[in-house]
Every structure is written in structure tokens, then in C-alpha cells.
Amino acid sequence: MGRYRIGIDLGGTNIAAGILDDSLSLIAKASVPTKAPRPAEEVCRDMADLCRRLCREAGGLSPEEDILSVGIGSPGIISGGVVLRADNLGFRNAPLVLLMSRLLGKPVTLRNDGNAAAYGELVAGCGQGCRSLVAVTLGTGVGGGIVLDGRILEGCAGGAGEVGHIITHAGGRRCACGKRGCLEAYCSATALIGSTIRAMENNPDSLLWEAARSTSLVNGKTAFDAMRLGDPVASAVVEEFILDLATGVSNLINLLQPEILCIGGGISREGETLLAPLRAKTAGLLCAPENSATRIVAASLGNDAGIIGAAAAGGLNAGDARHGDTMQGGFL
Amino acid sequence: MGRYRIGIDLGGTNIAAGILDDSLSLIAKASVPTKAPRPAEEVCRDMADLCRRLCREAGGLSPEEDILSVGIGSPGIISGGVVLRADNLGFRNAPLVLLMSRLLGKPVTLRNDGNAAAYGELVAGCGQGCRSLVAVTLGTGVGGGIVLDGRILEGCAGGAGEVGHIITHAGGRRCACGKRGCLEAYCSATALIGSTIRAMENNPDSLLWEAARSTSLVNGKTAFDAMRLGDPVASAVVEEFILDLATGVSNLINLLQPEILCIGGGISREGETLLAPLRAKTAGLLCAPENSATRIVAASLGNDAGIIGAAAAGGLNAGDARHGDTMQGGFL
Incomplete structure (x- = not known):
């Protein structure tokens, strides 16, 4: 065979x-x-x-x-x-x-597909050797998947793992799904681009303009780039984004406490620029210091995670x- | 043996x-x-x-x-x-x-103890015959537990299942744990009592006064009692409480989709007065109609759930x- x-x-x-x-x-x-x-x-x-x-x-x-x-x-x-x-x-x-x-x-x-990618990261990516992993993928939306005890959590009717649609800001921003306050409405690349454009419009002198040239060229990297240029407006955009992400991540850890919580999608290429403050802010939102056992890391398989998983x-x-x-x- | x-x-x-x-x-x-x-x-x-x-x-x-x-x-x-x-x-x-x-x-x-009670409900209470159950217990705080595939979810360091401390209202009310916006700060009996007292203070003509006599005698039943007397202020308190609870419940279902989501604690004795609107509001917050496969019910073992589990x-x-x-x- x-x-x-x-x-x-x-x-x-x-x-x-x-x-x-x-x-x-x-x-x-x-x-x-x-x-x-x-x-x-x-x-x-x-x-x-x-x-x-x-x-x-x-x-x-x-x-x-x-x-x-x-x-x-x-x-x-x-x-x-x-x-x-x-x-x-x-x-x-x-x-x-x-x-x-x-x-x-x-x-x-x-x-x-989100579950498959999470499973891929567990068996062949950032979670190798572990038994439990939650993936949060920051793209057009916020996707993800949950693997516990080596098994994909599918739910009783295939609906589990909708990481992007947990509500962290009840009554808040409208999400693409029609609800208000979903994690996706705050932490997708789309949401970060929206925050970046709003900050540019409100701050004509911000270096965000230098990083992006025009609002139509803004992407998920723009705010990080302008922050590296020393722009305080960009730093505030990034900080708010990471705090919102930490809120979602802390919810996942307080509920599931996986060995690995991995962040995927284009924004995760920022590496420690994203992850170090994310870990710090998440730690402040956990129920107890002992809960920090979960390791927060970047996904490592990129677009191959879904195929491999x-x-x-x-x-x-x-x-x-x-x-x-x-x-x-x-x-x- | x-x-x-x-x-x-x-x-x-x-x-x-x-x-x-x-x-x-x-x-x-x-x-x-x-x-x-x-x-x-x-x-x-x-x-x-x-x-x-x-x-x-x-x-x-x-x-x-x-x-x-x-x-x-x-x-x-x-x-x-x-x-x-x-x-x-x-x-x-x-x-x-x-x-x-x-x-x-x-x-x-x-x-x-929350995990034990959830397991008790699964094997001998409202979840008999099922393999997955999430318990949400509304008491002084909001407790709970998660059982998936017949096993208690303990997390990689014993910290999973902290249902009361998922953040649903980022930046919102201060919780007993020190964070802001936890489900517990909105949906514990303590939180409901607080909302009831605030409504009484703002509405001297409300029938809440009749139901409770004085603010020091308010309990988790007061708002429900005054609502039954036809008081619109009480109805608004109950409605807001149930919407906040639905937010937390929908998060749990969108993530975990257990067969059973059970509500325990004193307030769950309101039965369908609580559960029918909770189901309706939760349904509006699920990712897809298919996700309504989870049954939302009252816990059935009361204080024995922990011993039995x-x-x-x-x-x-x-x-x-x-x-x-x-x-x-x-x-x-």
C-alpha cells in the first residue's frame, strides 16, 4: 500500500x-x-x-x-x-x-479549512510535539481552528472553531457577518487597514502617509512600517490593534488553555513586533498567572498549513x- | 471489589x-x-x-x-x-x-469544581446520553466547565474552563477578578442585583420597589418578579441581562458547539422565563443557522452536580x- x-x-x-x-x-x-x-x-x-x-x-x-x-x-x-x-x-x-x-x-x-490549517500547524508546524493548539488567522477576516488532545474540535454539527466571531466588544463595530463586536471586526487585516485609514484622515501630518503614499495603498503592514519610522499615531493604531487581539486571545486561553496559540495570516509576519506586546497584553487578561502556560507563537506553515492539515x-x-x-x- | x-x-x-x-x-x-x-x-x-x-x-x-x-x-x-x-x-x-x-x-x-459540576450534569443530569456539554453557572460569580467528547477539558496547566472571565465587553465594567468587561461582571447574580438596584434608584415608581421592599433586600429574583407584575423597568433590566448572557453563550457555542449548553445557579430556576428569550437572543448571535444544533437548557442537579461529577x-x-x-x- x-x-x-x-x-x-x-x-x-x-x-x-x-x-x-x-x-x-x-x-x-x-x-x-x-x-x-x-x-x-x-x-x-x-x-x-x-x-x-x-x-x-x-x-x-x-x-x-x-x-x-x-x-x-x-x-x-x-x-x-x-x-x-x-x-x-x-x-x-x-x-x-x-x-x-x-x-x-x-x-x-x-x-x-480553518480546522485543517490548525491541525497542520500542530502536526507539522509550530505545534509539533504538542497535543493542543488553537490557531487564529488574521486575513480578510479572522479565521481559526481548535485542536484538543490531538483531535480537531468540530462541534456537534460542524460549527465549532469560529474564532473570528466570538464577541469581544458587545454592541461595537459591525462585522461582515452582520453581528456587532466580533473579534473579526477589530483584528482582521481589513479592520487594521480601516483603523489605519481613519488615523491618516484624522492626522494629516502622520508618517502613515509616508509609509502608504495614499489611503488606497494602505495594507496590513502600513501601521507597523510607520511605527518603525517613529510615528506616534501609527504606534497608537498598532497598540489598539494588539490590545483587541489580546482580548480575543485571552478569551481562548481562559476557556481552552491549549499548549500553543498560534497567530497566522500576513500580519503574523511582523514576528516579535506583534508577538512580544501581544504576549504582555494577554498576560494581563488571564485569570491567573498559572494560565500563562500557553505559548503564543507565529504560525509557521503559511498557506501550506491547510493542505498539510x-x-x-x-x-x-x-x-x-x-x-x-x-x-x-x-x-x- | x-x-x-x-x-x-x-x-x-x-x-x-x-x-x-x-x-x-x-x-x-x-x-x-x-x-x-x-x-x-x-x-x-x-x-x-x-x-x-x-x-x-x-x-x-x-x-x-x-x-x-x-x-x-x-x-x-x-x-x-x-x-x-x-x-x-x-x-x-x-x-x-x-x-x-x-x-x-x-x-x-x-x-x-466547575469542571466536576459540568461532568456531573453530563453523566447524570441535563446532558445524559450526550458527549459534550458546557455549563455556565450564575452565582456570586459566573462559573462553569467544559466537557468535550466525554472528557473534562482541563487545559495544559489546569486553567481551562474559565467561562466567567471571557471578555464580552472590552473596556467595560470592572470584574471581581480585576479585569474589565468579563462575562461575570454582567451575568452573575451579583451583577443582576447591581443592575436591579441601579434601576430602582433611577425609577422611584418602578414596581421593583414592590417586589423587593428595599434595595438591601434585592436578590437575583427581584427583577424577574417585578417583570411578572408588569413593570417595564424590570423588563428592561431582565432583557439587558439576558442579552449579555446570550453574548457569552453565543461565544461558547461559536467556539465549542457542544450538544448541551446548560445554565445553572439560582437564576436558572426562572426556567423558560430565562431560557426562551436566551435561546432567541443567542440564535441571533450564532455564525450560521446550522450552529443552533446546541441545546440550551437548565442544569438539573443543583448543588449535587459537583458531588456527583x-x-x-x-x-x-x-x-x-x-x-x-x-x-x-x-x-x-
Whole structure:
């Protein structure tokens, strides 16, 4: 039998996939556009083609003999091998495990993409050797995932791990989800860009203008760059952002106390500029000094976390693999 | 071998204990004052005496032959059989498992009291037949516990499950813990009493005055009573309280999505008067309609939850029992 696993990170824009060897290293990687929204059957055909292409590009692996399983990470609410709802894919009740196992004749597992990425960081990234990790990913929104005792926390109906939508500021800023005061409305890259632009508009002399040139060129790095230039307005923007993030992070630690809490997404590339004050502010919000056992670190796998986690989770919580285990089909 | 387990709920005021039979029914119960603060050795001697007394009162059970294990629920941060810190007991690094297993010669387990109560509700209360439950207890503070996949979530250093200290109102009301904006500062009975008194002071004509007679007699029931008398001021107090509680509850569901989320403490005796609007407001704060799979119910075991959970957890996460398993000692 084979010793490789395929992981697929199904995103709203691209489908990225890779082959993982048994040391959890990616030996091949490729992607195609998702072209969402379109029917799940069409998306699955492209994902299956991508798997076959990867096998060829990885030096001619035999899908039948070399591939153990296929794991998919998808946005949205996932339960029982079905994407119940994923707005950015246009999916409602899309039975991806059934469709993919028919196309490939392999055990197929399906996870929420945030959960898959968290699992990837645990097994092959910043959480190696640990059993529990919570990931917080700062991007267009705030995503994340929870792994406890080596298992992805999926919840009783696939809805757990919505880290970005815990409410930290009741009655506060409107979130993209329609609610008010979600962590995402304060700590996404989008939120940081908004704070940066507001600060620029209110402070025509700020060095933020030098860092960004114009408000339309502001990104998640602008405030950090201007802070490094010595701009106090930028420092205040960054400080407020980190305090809000510390509020969310402290909630996660006070509730779950994982061994690792990792911060991912573009903003995490600021490294210790972000992490050192985040640790200090979080420590002030924990219930007891003993709770500081959780290590706050940067995610280390970048965009590969989802592929690696989806692939590595192939053998985990095996209930999800029931279609794949029993379906017959041709991989090629 | 015996078929009974002893559970001890070690509180700041009283030590309550009971004997559980193998159908998880309490067949005997007793309590003694804690007399905190005093040394852990003295508290343990009283707990051991209480165990012996319970055996006699339960019709003369033989501690050696009839008792399988002793489980303790204690306030504070617990790790490795030790109470690292419990301010209301005055404990620092109190090795309760070691002390009690020496005194009793039985396997002893130690849990946080909120976790023990949550486990009790899962195995013998409102969560029977389920695998995951989050308990939120509205008392002087807001306590709670998390059970996932049939196991108590203790965290990597005993600090998980601090439900009352998730921040829902960043920068908001001062909490007893010293931070601002904790759920406890909005949803404890203490907080509700405070809101009720403020509403009375601002509204001399409110029927709250009729329900309570004077501000010094206000309790967690006053606002609900005046609401039943038709008082709009009281209705507003209750509505705000329930909205704040829904914020905390939605955070727990969006993160953990347990099968059961149970509300305990005196205020939970309001039953559907509390729960029906709580469910409605929580539903509006969930990430997706699918997340409403969690059932929001009243806790059903009252003050016995801690005893039952501590006893029933005797066989769980067996690492904690390592002292008890190997220590020799005389139960009587």
C-alpha cells in the first residue's frame, strides 16, 4: 500500500493541493482556479484532475498503489462529509466526500479549512510535539481552528472553531457577518487597514502617509512600517490593534488553555513586533498567572498549513471517511 | 471489589460529600464547615472523616471493600493532583490527591469544581446520553466547565474552563477578578442585583420597589418578579441581562458547539422565563443557522452536580489517580 496522502485546500479563489509523504513533507504542490460559484460536481472534477496531475508531477506516483487517502479543507460549515453551507463557494449541502470518493476510489475526509490549517500547524508546524493548539488567522477576516488532545474540535454539527466571531466588544463595530463586536471586526487585516485609514484622515501630518503614499495603498503592514519610522499615531493604531487581539486571545486561553496559540495570516509576519506586546497584553487578561502556560507563537506553515492539515487529518476522526472506505471507483 | 464512589465538593464555606452507586444515584450525603483558610492537611483530615461518616450513614458500607474511588472538586487552578491556587480556600500548591490517598488508601482524583459540576450534569443530569456539554453557572460569580467528547477539558496547566472571565465587553465594567468587561461582571447574580438596584434608584415608581421592599433586600429574583407584575423597568433590566448572557453563550457555542449548553445557579430556576428569550437572543448571535444544533437548557442537579461529577470522574482521565493507585494507607 501507498505511503502518500493528498491534501486539498479548497478556497474561494483557488484550489491548492499537495502530496504529503509519511514524514509530513510536501513533495508536490499545484493549484487551479476555483471559478466559484459553480456546482460541487464540477469543482470535484477539477479537484480530482488536480490529484491525478500531482501524482504525475511527483515523479509518476501510482494513485492506486501510492496514495493512502485524500483530505479536503473547505470553508463553511462541515458535517458528516458534507459542506452544509459555504457562502464564498456558493455551496449548500454539497456532499464532497461522496463525490470525491466516487471520482477517486480512495478514502476521502472533509474538514473546515480553518480546522485543517490548525491541525497542520500542530502536526507539522509550530505545534509539533504538542497535543493542543488553537490557531487564529488574521486575513480578510479572522479565521481559526481548535485542536484538543490531538483531535480537531468540530462541534456537534460542524460549527465549532469560529474564532473570528466570538464577541469581544458587545454592541461595537459591525462585522461582515452582520453581528456587532466580533473579534473579526477589530483584528482582521481589513479592520487594521480601516483603523489605519481613519488615523491618516484624522492626522494629516502622520508618517502613515509616508509609509502608504495614499489611503488606497494602505495594507496590513502600513501601521507597523510607520511605527518603525517613529510615528506616534501609527504606534497608537498598532497598540489598539494588539490590545483587541489580546482580548480575543485571552478569551481562548481562559476557556481552552491549549499548549500553543498560534497567530497566522500576513500580519503574523511582523514576528516579535506583534508577538512580544501581544504576549504582555494577554498576560494581563488571564485569570491567573498559572494560565500563562500557553505559548503564543507565529504560525509557521503559511498557506501550506491547510493542505498539510487536510492531508494529515486523513486518518483522524475516521468516521468522516466512511464513504471513501466503502465506495468503489477509478482514481485515474 | 466495591461498587460505590465518593464525591466531595470542597467549597469556601462547606465541604459537601456524597456516595454514588453504580447507577450514578446519590445514596448518602453530608457536609461539614470548611473553616477556610487553614492548612490543606487539616482540611483533608476533615474530608477523610466525612468519607468514613458517609460510609457508616449509608448503612455500614465497608470503605475497604465497597468504595472504588474518591473524587474531589475544588475551586481554583488544578494540575497534576495539586490545587496550585485557590484564593477562597487560601491554598497554594496544596497536594490534595497525595494527602487524601495517604489518608484513605484509595485512588483519589481532583478536579476543578466547575469542571466536576459540568461532568456531573453530563453523566447524570441535563446532558445524559450526550458527549459534550458546557455549563455556565450564575452565582456570586459566573462559573462553569467544559466537557468535550466525554472528557473534562482541563487545559495544559489546569486553567481551562474559565467561562466567567471571557471578555464580552472590552473596556467595560470592572470584574471581581480585576479585569474589565468579563462575562461575570454582567451575568452573575451579583451583577443582576447591581443592575436591579441601579434601576430602582433611577425609577422611584418602578414596581421593583414592590417586589423587593428595599434595595438591601434585592436578590437575583427581584427583577424577574417585578417583570411578572408588569413593570417595564424590570423588563428592561431582565432583557439587558439576558442579552449579555446570550453574548457569552453565543461565544461558547461559536467556539465549542457542544450538544448541551446548560445554565445553572439560582437564576436558572426562572426556567423558560430565562431560557426562551436566551435561546432567541443567542440564535441571533450564532455564525450560521446550522450552529443552533446546541441545546440550551437548565442544569438539573443543583448543588449535587459537583458531588456527583467529582465522584463519577473518579475513573476518568486516569493520570490524576497515579498517587492513589500506588499509595498505601488505611481508609479507617
